[in-house]
Amino acid sequence: MADNEKSTDIPWPSGPSRRTALRGLAATAGGAALAASLGGGTAHATGTSGGVRTYVLVHGTHSAAAFWTAIGRELALRGHRVVAVDQPLHGTEKFIPKAYQAQDLRALATEPSPVAALTLDDFERRVTGAVRRAARLGGPVVLVGHSMGGLSVSRVADAVPELLSHICYMAAFCPSRTMPSLMDCASSPEGQHALNPLHQVGDPEKLGVLRLNWRTSDRRELAAFKEMICADHTDLQFLRVLEGMQTDESMTAYADRAVGRASTWGRLPRTYLRFGKDRTVATQLQDRMIAEADELTPHNRFTVHDFPNAGHLGPPDPTRVTDVLHGLPL
Secondary structure, eight states, X not given: OOTTSOOSSOOOOOHHHHHHHHHHHHTOBOOTTHHXXXXXOOOOOOSOOOSOOXXXXXXXXXXXXXXXXXXXXXXXXXXXXXXXXXXXXXXXXXXXXXXXXXXXXXXXXXXXXXXXXXXXHHHHHHHHHHHHHHHHTOSOEEEEEETTHHHHHHHHHHHOGGGOSEEEXXXXXXXXXXXXXXXXXXXXXXXXXXXOOSOOSSOHHHHSEEEOOTTOOOHHHHHHHHHHHHTXXXXXXXXXXXXXXXXXXXXXXXXSBOOOOTXXXXXXXXXXXXETTOTTTTHHHHHHHHHHXXXXXXXXXXXXXXXXXXXXXXXXXXXXXXXXXHTOOO
16 A cells, blocks of 8 residues: 555544544644734744745644734744645634534534535645645745644645645644554554543534534633643633634544655655643654654654643744744755
8 A cells, every 4th residue: 555545444443542532632723813812922033044935834623724823924024925724614714513603512412514524635635725826936835734734744745745845743743654644643552641621512423523612611621621722821812712713623534544655755854843741742642753754764854843841832932933934944
């Protein structure tokens, strides 16, 4: 089987492991409103940027392009082009269940979702289209993914490696031959170090989506969300994060294969931003994904930038991440 083909013989996790993985997937949320809430911070000068680049930025699950607002603004102020991508039915296209707006939890448990029909192919096509348009502008293209956005980074790097100058995973999933999907990564022994939400709405197998009620008034649930997503941020910032989250994410996309091939993905310079207090994409899992990627291409290994005190959404000052992105070698 070619490395980028979908696996048909790898079973989904079952029993307690599967339930734990499903709960954990819910928290791999990008926090769409966080970047806007934090503002731009203070710009820090770093080295040379190598001229104007185009950064294509991909959000995580339950999130949207708005996640990248502060980082994108900083990159633009440093003279770069920035394209933050909304995945299909996310962000400006997002599906909002009527029962979610009404907080009718019984109806919310069964209301159908168009998000269930989305696959990782749909996500890949959306991002590949953005990369193609960015490449036509001229100058190098840098592709960056956060959390679930790492799946698109791997897929797009396989599809159009000739259009990319660097790929970057920001506390993002980077599936490998032993963990070919996000579901496999989340249900691995290393993935079990992640925290999980206390509740999910409805049966994800029947709905076809993992559905969360971000508007809950349950204090324990809110505390779990905050610990998983942004424990190092203020309560006000956390509420702004919740405002930008969306309820549904595709179960099919979670299970789709996203393993980069050595001959395409593996020839691109790549960077990993490692978040040392990530309670969603567990740091132990980040380390395993980095190691297995390096085993595939020992001649072209990840450059790792460690943020030892950062939670899943990254350091509260977004310019720390921007400094790294601005200085990525091409």
